Amino acid sequence: MRRHWMPVIFLLLGSLQVLLAYPEDDFLVNANRKELTDSPLFEYGDVRKPTPTKGLLYPRDSETREVRSLDGMWQLVRSDPFDPLQGIREKWFMDALRKTGREIISMPVPASYNDITTDNLRDHVGTVWYERTFFVPRSWKTTQRTWLRFSSVHYAAVVWINGRNATSHSIGHLPFESEISGLLSFGGNNRITVMCDNRLSNRTIPQGSVYEVATDDGSVPVQSYTFDFFNYAGIHRSVHLYTTPLLHISDLEVTTQLTNEGLGRIDYRVWLEASKEGLQIQPTHLRVQLRDKVGHVAAQQINKAVYHGTLLVPNATPWWPYLMHSDPGYLYNLQFELFVSSNEKELEALQDTYRLPVGIRSLSWDNDTLLLNGKPLYLRGFGRHEDSDIRGKGLDNALLARDFNLLKWTGANAYRTSHYPYSEESMQFADQHGIMIIDECPAVNIDIFEPQLLENHMSSLEQLIHRDRNHPSVIAWSVANEPRSNKKGALKYFESLVNYVRGIAHGRPLTAAINANSSSCHLAQFLDIVGFNRYNSWYQNSGRTDMIINLLTIEAQSWRDKFGKPVIQFEYGGDTMEGMHSLPAFIWSEEYQVELFSRHFKAFDELRGRGWFIGEFVWNFADFRTAQTITRVGGNKKGVFTRNRQPKEVAHILRRRYFALAKELDMFGLPEDLTVYISKHIHNEL
Ligand code: GCB
Numbered sequence: 001m002r003r004h005w006m007p008v009i010f011l012l013l014g015s016l017q018v019l020l021a022y023p024e025d026d027f028l029v030n031a032n033r034k035e036l037t038d039s040p041l042f043e044y045g046d047v048r049k050p051t052p053t054k055g056l057l058y059p060r061d062s063e064t065r066e067v068r069s070l071d072g073m074w075q076l077v078r079s080d081p082f083d084p085l086q087g088i089r090e091k092w093f094m095d096a097l098r099k100t101g102r103e104i105i106s107m108p109v110p111a112s113y114n115d116i117t118t119d120n121l122r123d124h125v126g127t128v129w130y131e132r133t134f135f136v137p138r139s140w141k142t143t144q145r146t147w148l149r150f151s152s153v154h155y156a157a158v159v160w161i162n163g164r165n166a167t168s169h170s171i172g173h174l175p176f177e178s179e180i181s182g183l184l185s186f187g188g189n190n191r192i193t194v195m196c197d198n199r200l201s202n203r204t205i206p207q208g209s210v211y212e213v214a215t216d217d218g219s220v221p222v223q224s225y226t227f228d229f230f231n232y233a234g235i236h237r238s239v240h241l242y243t244t245p246l247l248h249i250s251d252l253e254v255t256t257q258l259t260n261e262g263l264g265r266i267d268y269r270v271w272l273e274a275s276k277e278g279l280q281i282q283p284t285h286l287r288v289q290l291r292d293k294v295g296h297v298a299a300q301q302i303n304k305a306v307y308h309g310t311l312l313v314p315n316a317t318p319w320w321p322y323l324m325h326s327d328p329g330y331l332y333n334l335q336f337e338l339f340v341s342s343n344e345k346e347l348e349a350l351q352d353t354y355r356l357p358v359g360i361r362s363l364s365w366d367n368d369t370l371l372l373n374g375k376p377l378y379l380r381g382f383g384r385h386e387d388s389d390i391r392g393k394g395l396d397n398a399l400l401a402r403d404f405n406l407l408k409w410t411g412a413n414a415y416r417t418s419h420y421p422y423s424e425e426s427m428q429f430a431d432q433h434g435i436m437i438i439d440e441c442p443a444v445n446i447d448i449f450e451p452q453l454l455e456n457h458m459s460s461l462e463q464l465i466h467r468d469r470n471h472p473s474v475i476a477w478s479v480a481n482e483p484r485s486n487k488k489g490a491l492k493y494f495e496s497l498v499n500y501v502r503g504i505a506h507g508r509p510l511t512a513a514i515n516a517n518s519s520s521c522h523l524a525q526f527l528d529i530v531g532f533n534r535y536n537s538w539y540q541n542s543g544r545t546d547m548i549i550n551l552l553t554i555e556a557q558s559w560r561d562k563f564g565k566p567v568i569q570f571e572y573g574g575d576t577m578e579g580m581h582s583l584p585a586f587i588w589s590e591e592y593q594v595e596l597f598s599r600h601f602k603a604f605d606e607l608r609g610r611g612w613f614i615g616e617f618v619w620n621f622a623d624f625r626t627a628q629t630i631t632r633v634g635g636n637k638k639g640v641f642t643r644n645r646q647p648k649e650v651a652h653i654l655r656r657r658y659f660a661l662a663k664e665l666d667m668f669g670l671p672e673d674l675t676v677y678i679s680k681h682i683h684n685e686l
Contacts, residue, residue: 047451049500050459053466055250055273056175058424059149059242062353066140070192070239074132076107081221084126084197093160093193097131109239112154112232112392125210125221130194130235138187144243145275146184149177151237151424153196154393155204160193171205171456172236173420173442174463180241181275198233200225203452205460206419206444226445227419227481228636229385230625232392237423246278248352249336254470255507256319256360258373264316264360266290266299269308270336284348287337290358292317298332318373319359319472321413321434323662328434331357331472359431359472365509365528367564368612370475372436377475378608378665379436379615380658381414382407382640383513383571386422387624389643395423402645403621404429410640410651411658416513416570416617419444419481421464430473438511438531438570439468440478449489458500469506477505479523481513482533486520498526513570518558529614530559533571537596543587548599549606556607567607568615572600575637578648588637590649597650601657618654 061067077097079086087093092100105121107113107130114122121128140146150157154172158165162185167178184190200208200223208225225231244250250273257265270286289300290311299311322328334356342349361373369376384403386393400423407415413436420442430437441460446453461479468474479501483490501510509528514521524530534555536548552569559567574596575588582589600616607613623639626632635643640651655674662668 047454047458047496050455050462053176053463055177055271056463056467057249057251057354057356058428059147059240060355061242062355063350064245064248064352065243065354066144067240067242068134070132070134070241071109072132074107074109074130074235076105076113076128076130077102078105078121078124078128079126081124081126084199087127087129087195088158091163092129093165093195094163096191097129097193107234108394109235110151110237110396111234111390111394112236113234114230114232114392115390124198124233125223126199127195127197128234130196131191133189133191134241135189136184136186136241140184140243141186143245144181145179145246145248145278146181147177147242147244148180148192149175149240149242150194150235151175151239151395153194153235154198154233155200156197158195162191163193166192171442171460171463172233173422174460175237175424175467179275194235196234198231199223200231202448202450203456205442205446205453205456207446207448207453225627226447228626228629228632229387229419230392230627230635232387232625234392234394236386236393237395245352247272247274247281247283247338247340248278249338249354252336252354252356252470253506254334254356254358256358256362256472258316258318258360258362260374262315262318264299264311264313264318266311266313266334266358266360267308268311268334268336272307272338281351282341283351284339284341287335287339289335289337291333291335293330293332313360316360319361319431319434321372321377321436322408323411323413323659323668324372324375324434324666329359329432331359331431334358356470357428357431358470361472363475363507365566367566369566369614370509370529372475377436377614378661379414379438379568379617380661381412381416381436381615381617382621383416383418383617383619384422384621385418385624386420386426387622387643392625395425397425399645400426400429404433404435406641406645406647407435407621408433410655411662413658413662414438414475414615414617415621416440416478418513418570418620421467424467427468427471427473431471435473436475437471437473438476438478439464439474439508440481440513443480443483445482445484446480447484447487449487449493454493454496457497461497461501462504465501465504465506474508476509476511476529477501478531479510479512479527482515483512483523484516485512485514485523486516487522491522494523494526511568518555518562524559524563524565527563527565529566529568530563531568531570532556532559533619534569535572535574535619537599538574538587545585545592545595545599548596549603552600552603553606556603556613557610560610560612566612566614568613568617569600569604570615570617571619572616573597573619573638575633576639576648576650577633577637578642578646593648593650594653597653597657 059067156170158168161183169176212219251271253269286303290298299313317330338352339348340351416438511529515533576593585591585595622641623643625635
């Protein structure tokens with residue numbers, strides 16, 4: 001056997017796998033909460049590493065591929081919260097959902113289903129079923145493979161095409177796909193059915209638990225969770241059908257480096273996959289071409305029977321973050337073309353083309369700092385949420401564009417994808433605009449440390465890294481937000497987790513957003529960058545902004561002294577009702593938010609001078625929906641912007657700070673509208 005065929009054969013075996021039946025057990029959430037916390041019995045030795053995900057390339061059309069969107073209006077039925085698996089037993093997927101006799105609800109995709117209707121679908125616990133029909137052209141039948149790809153379904157999904165199981169997946173915010181060529185009616189109408197389950201258990205990432213409460217109308221299941229953002233559910237991101245040739249490029253991995261002399265280096269690896277028929281096709285070579293913004297070839301390589309290589313790019317145009325260079329977010333197009341021998345007269349034919357945007361940059365770190373292209377970074381940004389009125393967590397391009405305009409308006413250069421992976425479209429946007437990303441997996445507030453949870457946690461990171469490893473904007477992986485890392489069980493848990501993630505980290509440092517204290521945290525010792533969340537003058541010492549500088553500088557120094565690593569504050573802030581004013585400042589007023597921020601700025605400036613404090617992140621970019629609690633007025637109001645993306649007073653202050661930092665650190669000019677004319681005696685102090 002010719003050696004270069006090995007990856008193809010290997011991948012073929014994968015693609016012929018019998019589709020797994022729906023793992024019912026995963027859905028059976030134990031209502032009797034059994035505390036497993038801190039049990040010394042868990043050694044994690046028996047934890048299986050997750051099976052690596054395959055082929056998560058974003059669907060792009062090309063000379064050899066077609067992409068079709070299945071977004072639009074679907075139909076939805078909800079199951080009885082007490083019998084979420086009724087539809088599986090009764091095989092609702094075998095026929096149109098209307099045949100179940102249940103109420104049919106028109107449901108847009110992508111969107112969370114919660115805020116669309118006027119009834120209690122908002123608080124539904126359990127499964128809902130989505131359905132739509134679509135045509136596939138006859139022409140796709142013989143020469144193509146057809147794939148179905150979901151960019152995110154929250155939380156778990158099982159998918160059928162024309163009544164036959166196509167795939168299943170759990171963990172929201174992450175893509176999954178499957179070949180469906182064998183399930184389709186080509187040239188005919190097809191039905192897709194998706195069962196979506198929003199229940200969280202002790203073993204899901206993130207965790208939650210379902211319990212029963214007695215109401216005036218009988219008992220009902222309720223989902224509880226400790227994180228504060230609303231547990232929106234549904235088909236949150238786009239659904240695509242796409243085609244590939246019978247032998248195609250199934251996956252790509254790229255790393256880049258930039259030398260002081262401006263030489264760019266791109267190391268790439270390519271995976272191929274073939275259907276049974278595709279195995280007959282003989283690849284002759286792979287052409288890899290790097291094209292600059294205007295389409296000129298900046299470097300190229302032709303490989304025969306080798307699926308990895310290195311491109312050297314003299315005088316490369318580097319990828320720079322926003323406000324670190326006059327042309328931030330420079331992207332090349334890396335074009336991969338697979339050629340095969342054609343039957344006729346040994347001619348070579350183009351078999352498959354895939355184009356990947358690539359930014360050339362180096363990332364490195366030491367015990368004091370994080371460097372991009374050799375320059376130490378100071379991160380100024382936000383924790384955010386994917387959240388908006390009506391759509392919930394559904395992808396919305398208008399919102400995405402507005403958010404990036406606001407981010408740039410404030411002069412921010414970074415954000416953390418708190419507390420889960422954000423859409424692939426937002427990652428592409430960040431690449432293009434030069435916004436740096438701390439990429440976080442969905443492990444928020446994890447508490448009960450048990451082996452099955454660890455396996456899922458590893459899997460969430462594996463899937464995230466696989467999806468995002470080629471984005472120049474990603475500068476770190478965040479392994480968790482506010483885990484109960486002071487508990488004894490956290491030590492072994494995080495040691496195992498971080499050991500695993502190091503092996504797949506793809507040239508990025510590891511961090512986390514910690515709310516334990518430096519003296520009791522069992523996680524920070526394993527990280528490259530220590531991140532902490534602290535709500536001085538909000539959750540502690542409410543109303544006392546005069547205590548911030550002292551407490552914050554002492555705390556940051558304690559993290560530094562104990563772990564000797566760069567330190568970032570990932571969350572600080574206070575809830576603020578837009579339009580509520582008070583002089584002197586009083587909590588919840590706009591004045592209070594301004595005062596609280598300003599005190600933090602002073603502490604940050606003191607800390608920056610110490611040489612290891614490398615970032616400040618506000619909580620939160622915008623107000624967002626939470627579960628109903630007495631501490632939230634219509635949601636979490638710590639936004640610098642309102643939920644409909646208008647600035648609170650503090651936004652103008654934050655903007656002045658972030659641009660002042662850009663000026664101080666990167667000699668960037670200030671925007672003209674940063675200050676307004678007051679009088680000829682009062683000058684712009686920046
Ligand atoms: C935190 C959490 C974040 C919350 C925030 C708050 O520490 O990380 O998810 O929204 O506090 O406002 O309470």
